[in-house]
Amino acid sequence: MCAISTPETSESTEPRVQALIGRLKAAHPDAACVLRHENPFQLLVATILSAQCTDERVNKVTPALFSRFPDAVSLKGADVTDVEELIRTTGFFHNKTRSLLGASTRIVEAFGGKVPSRMEDLLSLPGVARKTANVVLGVGYGIADGIVVDTHVDRVSHRLGLTRAENAVEVEKDLMRVVPRSEWILFAHLLIFHGRRICVARKPRCAVCPVQDLCTSAPYFLNGRIPPWERRRGGREARGGKGKARKRLAKGKAKRGTRRRAIRGAERRAKGGAKRK
Numbered sequence: 658m659c660a661i662s663t664p665e666t667s668e669s670t671e672p673r674v675q676a677l678i679g680r681l682k683a684a685h686p687d688a689a690c691v692l693r694h695e696n697p698f699q700l701l702v703a704t705i706l707s708a709q710c711t712d713e714r715v716n717k718v719t720p721a722l723f724s725r726f727p728d729a730v731s732l733k734g735a736d737v738t739d740v741e742e743l744i745r746t747t748g749f750f751h752n753k754t755r756s757l758l759g760a761s762t763r764i765v766e767a768f769g770g771k772v773p774s775r776m777e778d779l780l781s782l783p784g785v786a787r788k789t790a791n792v793v794l795g796v797g798y799g800i801a802d803g804i805v806v807d808t809h810v811d812r813v814s815h816r817l818g819l820t821r822a823e824n825a826v827e828v829e830k831d832l833m834r835v836v837p838r839s840e841w842i843l844f845a846h847l848l849i850f851h852g853r854r855i856c857v858a859r860k861p862r863c864a865v866c867p868v869q870d871l872c873t874s875a876p877y878f879l880n881g882r883i884p885p886w887e888r889r890r891g892g893r894e895a896r897g898g899k900g901k902a903r904k905r906l907a908k909g910k911a912k913r914g915t916r917r918r919a920i921r922g923a924e925r926r927a928k929g930g931a932k933r934k
């Protein structure tokens with residue numbers, strides 16, 4: 658099995674990354690942004706709403722939101738509770754509303770109502786970090802300034818051995834070093850689609866993966882083991898759910914706590930009863 662070189666090694670990753678991109682393109686010819694939008698402003702809003710939420714859910718919410726508030730001017734003057742009600746089902750709706758109104762205000766006041774097309778300007782908008790800015794630049798304006806790193810890109814690029822970085826900013830830098838700039842925009846979509854369909858968090862489907870021979874993690878997963886780099890990062894995904902063990906533990910503790918409180922209460926009542934007698 659051919660191991661892909663990582664950014665730490667001196668061997669060039671280029672031919673293998675090219676092969677990787679070619680095969681991912683063939684496997685996911687439909688890879689693209691699935692957030693429905695008609696202009697960069699709508700894309701910005703949808704991307705802010707997509708934090709900790711599925712794209713499908715965002716697409717259910719945005720038609721009503723965009724018909725009430727089609728641009729930055731209208732959203733800037735919106736009533737907070739109206740916006741919160743419209744986006745409630747996307748989660749974290751208080752924070753998201755604050756970001757949407759704050760970003761709209763700055764877009765109107767500092768950029769004449771038009772979503773800026775420079776990274777530094779986008780990063781000056783409330784609620785906008787590199788991931789959102791990269792989506793707006795790449796998908797909205799066709800500008801490859803960086804690579805979108807979401808949860809799928811982070812997981813799959815680690816598994817493929819393209820990075821060993823511990824935060825999204827460093828992951829992005831590693832990817833920008835090994836992926837040709839002409840592919841930066843599409844590359845993120847390819848990893849997102851691959852992460853949703855094949856390299857899923859809990860049980861990656863390595864046996865049917867078209868890049869199995871280029872992947873540093875495949876030999877581990879195929880032998881029922883978790884790769885050391887995934888274990889170092891917590892190994893939660895492939896172990897079968899980050900929350901399960903913790904939830905079970907918390908439930909057990911809660912039950913034990915309830916039992917202890919009930920026993921203490923009964924003891925207190927018994928003592929009180931004894932004194933009264």
Ligand code: SF4
Pocket residue numbers: 813816817855856857861862863864866867868869870872873874875878
């Ligand atoms: S071989 Fe397995 S771990 Fe590697 S990219 Fe494919 S599904 Fe993910």
